[in-house]
Amino acid sequence: MTENRKKSTPWLWALLQILYFLLLTLAFTRPLYKHLSTHIDGGLGDNLYFIWQIGWFKQAIFDLKQLPFHSFLLNFPYGYNLATTEIAPLQLAFALPFALGGQPVLGFNISMLLTFVQAGLFMSYWVQHLTGSKWAGLLAGTAYAFLPYHMVHFLSGHMNISAIQWFPLYFWGFTGILTEEEKSPRNIWLLAIGLSGVALTSQYYLYTTFVVSALILLIYFLFLQRRQFLNGAIWKQVLFAGLLSIPALAVGVVPYMLVHNSGEARSLQDVMQFSAGLSDYLLPFTRHFLWGKWVWAHFPRDLWNEATLYIGLPLTVLAVIGFARRGQNNHRKLFQIFLSGFLVSLILSMGTNLTWMEQPVRIDPHSWLGGIFNNPDGLIYLPGYFFFKTIPFYDIMRAWMRIGVFALLFNCAAAGIGLAWLLRRWPRWQSLLAVAAVGLVLLDFYVTPNSLSRVQPREVDLWLAEQPYGGQVQLPLKQSYEEYSLYYTLTSQKPIIGVIRTFPSNRYFELNPLLANFPDETSVAALREQQLTYVVLDEEYYPLTEEFIQACEALGMQFQVSLDGQSVFTLP
Template sequence: MRTLRGNLLRHLGVLLFYTALTLAFTYPLVLHLSDSVLGGTGDNLYFAWLTGWYEHAFFDGGGHPYFSEWMNYPEGWNLSTTDTALAAVFPGALFSHFFGPIAGYNLAMMLTFVLSGWAMYCWVRHLTHSEGAALLAGVVFAFLPFRMAKLLIGHLNLAATQWFPLFFMGLTGILRNEARGWWQPAVLAAVSLGLIGFTSMYYLYMVLLVALVFVLAYLLFGGFSVLTKAAFWKQVGIFIILAVPLLYLSVQYFFNLAATGTITSRDWEYASMYSASPTDFFLPSTDHFLFGRWVGSHFNRDLWPEATLYIGLVTLVLIGYAVWRRKSTGSGPLVWAALTVALAAFILALGTDLHWNAERVMIAVPGFLQPLLGRSETPLFLPTYWLFNHLPFFDRMRALARFGLFTNLFTTLLAGLGAASVLQRLKGRWQMGAAAALIALALFDFYPGPYTEQLTKIEPRPLDAWLAAQPGDGAVAMFPFEQVQDQINIFANLMHGKPFIGGLFNAYQPPQYLNIRPTLDQFPTPQAIDLLRELEITYIVVDTTAYGDYPLVERELEGNGLIRLTEQGQYRVYGFGK
C-alpha cells in the first residue's frame, strides 16, 4: 500500500511539474483562457468549434460526434473529412461544459503538453529507473518546437502526441518479453494505438509504418530469439484482440469516405510542397526568445507550421553519449533500433524529393538523357516518392514533414538514455545538480518567451449578436462564398446558434460544397440567388469590404428580390421577401 501511495504521489508531482512548465511556456494564455487563443484566428477556432460541438453531442445529447447538421447546411457535414480528433478534443468538451468552448480548447491544448511530458517520463523511467533522466526526456518531448508550432497554428489534433511514448513503451515491452506483468505491455500498446486512431488519421498511418520499422530494427539488432518465446506470442495475441476493434471504430468512417470517393488521392507535386528540409531538424524555432529572429532572417521558414522540427542541442549531445555508452548500459539493441527509426522518419519527412531551405533541389539531366526525359533538369527523388505512388493510402497525405515528429520522439528517447548514463556515474547532490542543469539547458534551448503579442481575443461580432437575437433556426450563408471556410465564421456558429452553409473543407470537400460552389462563387448572379432560395437560406451575409463597387452589388441583390435586413459593421444581411 505504501508503494502504491508513493507511486501515486510521485506521478502527481511529475504532473504538477509539467503543468507549471506548461503555464510558463504558454504564458500569458493562463490569464486569458476563456476569451483568447494563441496564434491568430485559424485552425484553433475550428478546434474550438469542434470542442463546442462535442460538448453538444456528448453532454447535451444533441447529435453525433462525427456528423454535424449545423454545418454544410442543409446536407450536413461528415466530420471525418477532416481529423475528428476525438481523443484530443473530448477533454476540451468536458471543460467547455463548465467554462465555454474557448476555455475548453485552450485547456485541452495545454493538457497535451502535460500528458506528453508525463508519457515520455514514464517510458524513460521504465527503461532506465532514472528519475532525472525521465524528467529531462519529458521536458524535451513536451516542449519540442514541433509542439510549440502546433500550439501557434492551432492543430490540437497534432499536438496530442501523448499516446506515442505509451504505445512504444508497450511495444518495447512486448519485444523485450518483460517477465513481470507480461500482459501489461500488450494492453498498453493496444489502447494507446486505439487512442492514436481516435486522434488523427495522419498519426495512425504514420505510427503503423514507424512501428514496423522499429520492430524489424529491434529484432535485427537484438536477435530473433524472442520469436521462440510463448509469452511473446501471448502478448501479441492480446495486442491484436484489443487493438483490432479499437482501430476498426476509429477508421471505419475514413474508409467509408474513401470508398465513396470523398477522400481522394493527391498529386505528388502537391505533397512535395509540404516536405521538410534537412536544416529543419537543426535550426532553432523562429519563436525562440534569443535565436528565433536571427533564424527567421537567415533561413526560409515559410513552412514553419509543418517543418519546425528542431531536435535540440542538448538532445544531440546526449544521443552521442547514449551511443558511446550503449554496451556498458546493455541498451545496444534499443539504441540502434531508435537510431534506425529516427533516421527512417527523417528521410520520410524530407518528402518525395529533396528540398533545401524550403526550396526544391533540381539537378541537371545529362544531355543524352534530355530527349528521353523531355526536360533539362529533374527533382532529386527520395524513397518516399516510391511509397507515395505504391503504398495504399499513402497518397492521401499532404504534409509529409509530419513524419519528423517520430525523429523527435526517438531522439528524445535516446537523450533520455544518454542522460541516464551520465547521471548514474554521479551520486547524491552531484547527480541532482547535473539533472537540474540538463533540464535547465533543455528549457533554454526551446523557450519561446512570452506570447503576449500572439494573443487574439475572441468575442462575438455585432453580426453574431444580431443573428443570435433572431428567432428560429434560419440558416446563414456568407459572401464572398470563400468566406464560408473562414474559421472565424465557423466558430461563430457557436455564438449565434444558426445552421451554416460552410465548414472547414480545405482538406476534402463534401459533395454539396463541390456542387454549389461554382454557382455561389458568381454571387450575386440570379442563378446564385435562385440556388440560395432552393437551399432555404434565411440570412445572406455580405462582407461589403470584399467588393469594389458595393452599391452596384446591392442593386443587383435588390433587383433579384432580396431585402436588406440589417447592417452590422462591414456586414450587410439580406433575406428573401415574403
C-alpha cells in the same frame, strides 16, 4: 512509519512531476493562463474548427441526444459528415466537461494544455523505467513535452497533431515486448493504451504509427535479431494488445474509413512542398526567445507551422552519449530499435524528394546521377516517393513532415538514457549535472511570449440567433469555408453552406464563378437554388450604399440589418 513513507513516495513524486510540467506549460504558453476562457494562443484558424467541434459534440450528445458524427450546421442543406476530416474524439472528451458549462474555448485550451503535461509525464515514466533515474526521466519528459514541433502545432491550433502524449506509452510497450526476456502484461497494456490513444486522437498519426512500426519490425527481424522473428511470445503479446485496442480502433477508424474508402489521392505537386529537409531538423524555432528572430530573418521559414522539427543540440549530444554507451547501459537491443525508428521516420518525413531550406534539391537530369533518378525535373527521389506510388492510403497524406515526431521521440528517450549514464559515471556531481542538462534543454527550447486571439461571436451572429431557422451564406463565398464562419454557427444556429476549407466540396467550385458579379440575376438565382434564407455580406467587399441596397432589393432580396461591418439580406 518507514513503510508508509515508502508507499507514499511514488505518489508524491507523481504529484511533483505533474506540478513541474504544469508550471512549465503555463510558462511556455504564457500569457494564455490569464485568458483561458476567452482567448487562444496564436492566430485564428484551425483552432476555431476544433472549438466548433467541441461545441457541436456538446450540442449533439447532450441537447439533441444524437450521435455527433453528422452535423446540420455545415454544408447546408445536406449536412456534413465530420469524418471527412479528423475528429480527435479523445481530445474532445477532455474538453466536453467545460463545454457543458458553456465554455468551449476554455475546454479547447484545457485539452491543449493537457497534451504538454501528459506528454512530459508519460515520457518521464518511460525513461525512468528504462534507467532507474528520476532525473533522466525528467530530462526526457521536459524535452519531449516542449519540443518546438509540439509548440508549433499548439500555436497553429492543431488539436489532433498536438496530441503527442500517447507515443511514449505505445513505444514503451512496443520496445518492451521486443527487448524484454519475459512476457509482461504491463507491456501489453502499455501498447494497447498507447495505440488506443493514438487511434482516438489522429488518423494521421495512427497510419504513420503503423507504417513506422512495420518498418522498424522489418529492419529488426531481417537485419538485427533474426532469431526473434519466430519468438511466439512476442507475437502473442502484440496480438493481445491489438485485441484490447479494437474498441478504440473501431471508434476512431470506422467513421473515417466509411468516408474515405475510395481514398481520394493527392497529386505529387500538392505534397512535394511538405517534404522536410535536414535543415528543418537543424534550425531552431523562429519563436525562440534569444535567436528566433535571427533565424526568421536569415533562413526561409515560410512553412514554419509544419517544418519546425528542431531536434535540439544539448538533447542530441546526450542521445549520442547514450548510443555510444549502450553496451554499458545494457540497452543494445533498445538502441537498435531507437536508431531504426529514428532513421525510418527521418527519411519518411523528408517526403518524396530531397529538400534543403524548403526548396527541392535538383541535379542535372543529363548527368550520370540524373540518369539514376530518371526524371526531367532533376529531383532526387526518396523512399517516400515509392511509398506514395505503391502503399495504400499513403497518397492521401499531405504533410510528410509530421512523421518527424517519431525521430524526435526516439531522440528524447535516448537523451534520457545518455544522461543516466553520465549520472552514474559521476555520482558526486549528479544533482549539478542533472540540473545543468535540464536547464540547457529549456534554454534551447524556450520561447517568447505568445500572441493571443480573442474568440467570440459577432454581433450579426447574435442577431441571427434570434431569427427563424434558415440556411446562410457568407459572402465572399470563400469566407463561408473559413474556420471562423463555421465557428459562428454555434451562436447563430443557422447552418452555413460551407465546410472545412481543407476539403472543399465541388459546390464551392461550381458556385464561386456564378457569384463573381453579385448582386446580379445569375448570382441571386444561384443562391436561391441552394435554398438559402440569409445572405451575410462582408462590407469590406460589398460597401453598403443606398444604390447597393436598391440593386439587391430589385432582384427580390430584402435588406434586414447592418451590424459591425456585416450586412444581412434575406431571400424570401
